[in-house]
Amino acid sequence: MNNFLQPPRLRIGEDTEEERRATWLELFYDLVFVVAVSQVAHNLKEDISLSGLLGFVVLFIPIWWSWIGTTFYANRFDNDDIVHRLLVGVQMLTAAAMAVNIHHGLGESSPGFALAYALGRAVLVVEYIRAGIHIPSARPLTTRYAIGFAIASIIWLISAIFPVPWRFILWGLGIIIDFATPLTARKFQVGLLPHASHLPERFGLFTIIVLGEAIIAVVNGVSQQKWDVLTVLSAIFGLAIAFCWWWVYFDNLGGTPIETARKEGKVGTVNIWLYTHLPLVIGIAATGVGVEQILLSPPTVALPDSQRWLICGSVALCSFAVAILHRYGVIRYCKIRSLYRFSGALVLIAIAIIGKGLLPVAVIALVALVSAVQVIQDLYQSRPTTRLADPEI
Known part of the structure; x- marks a missing residue:
């Protein structure tokens, strides 16, 4: 570890951007998603039908979006200090919890799946708030992301106490807000485009x-x-x-x-x-x-x-x-x-x-x-x- 306790730093931009490769932490983080993808594929194997395919897609989307959220944050603001590592560790736990709850993810395990996803998004919100505090130029983007992802996280959180089918309706609303948040922040992304390599x-x-x-x-x-x-x-x-x-x-x-x-x-x-x-x-x-x-x-x-x-x-x-x-x-x-x-x-x-x-x-x-x-x-x-x-x- 090069930085024991350092604030997030901007890793993109024509003046600061250097050649980058995936870090060892990112590769370790990916291992959880190997398991999650395997679990959701196992669900599809057990039910090769339209309903089985729909269930596969419904569970796959939050898994993929969880990975996307952490990846885009690290692409712009990764600093590899102890706080970032610990937060990624918590995100790994939430991804593992999602994988554990996938087998009956649209049945008895659906509350656990929703809670795990909500907690993972909450950690991402904390990361964006932290980045916004230390990088003023990125604050409009980080604020928009933090607000949008926080709203989605809350919706997923409360969905756990609602019965089916209302629970899944809330999942749909939450994922729509999650997906729409980057689209509503387009004007803030122009100067903070992702790292090209x-x-x-x-x-x-x-x-x-x-x-x-x-x-x-x-x-x-x-x-x-x-x-x-x-x-x-x-x-x-x-x-x-x-x-x-x-x-x-x-x-x-x-x-x-x-x-x-x-x-x-x-x-x-x-x-x-x-x-x-x-x-x-x-x-x-x-x-x-x-x-x-x-x-x-x-x-x-x-x-x-x-x-x-x-x-x-x-x-x-x-x-x-x-x-x-x-x-x-x-x-x-x-x-x-x-x-x-x-x-x-x-x-x-x-x-x-x-x-x-x-x-x-x-x-x-x-x-x-x-x-x-x-x-x-x-x-x-x-x-x-x-x-x-x-x-x-």
Whole structure:
């Protein structure tokens, strides 16, 4: 520890910004979310239906937003003193408590889940108040964030004493306020845009966390089946899907949205980047569940409709989200790549619609093929001769 007791400091801005990497504390903090994502994915495995998918999304959003809150604070104000470490430690406890309460998170454990989320947001409010006290130039932003997140935290807190369905209505209201708070502070963000190298790395690390669920799914699925040709092929295709979307995402990742916003004085691109990552990581996490369900299905029996829709719909959601990121220049700006991503999503939906009666290996093979085409297209377009011919690459 370099600073035993130091006030928060501004880590961004053209005059103070230096190359940054994720700290050891941030990486340790991420471990709690590995468990939380695994737990919410387990819930979906137990109920592959529309209601199960809705429950998965409802529980996933607060988990992701908790991570986002701590990440954005550290991106701007991290000082690694003892107070910051202790506050992050408390946030880890709240995230762990959320993970513990996920299994029956929409039932008997929902009050505990709400209380854990509310406490985590309250700690974030304390962090922003502390930053505002010591950094006057950031006070308008920190005050707006502290007020908005505090209101949301209180709503989540009181939701624990309300019965269902009012409890979930309050959850919805609380998360809307949480999501809206950064949008209402856009004018205060212009001079305090996130760090251009640190934030893309942090988003990439969370993407790795959810991609890890697909790897775990393959291992779990194969370990519970007898080894035969169809099972092995399905496992290979499952790994290929994860590998392809790792390739597509990280080969196009960069700090472009922050740099563009800084040059143009606009924060809209950064907000598109932030909120579009939600469907992306939801899609990746659900893909892992879909892969495992295919591997656990009888290899010589047609894949059930719900499982076919899960794997095709999840990867289609990933493709659609990446298409938006391409289209608005949030990752590598390229209309051609955006078009391929949109087209890939439509093809996957078509497979879900017309693929009734297909064996599990056939469905996962088609999904892997669509994913591989995205990588092949990127490789083809990245050829030196193509890059010189097309300015949008």
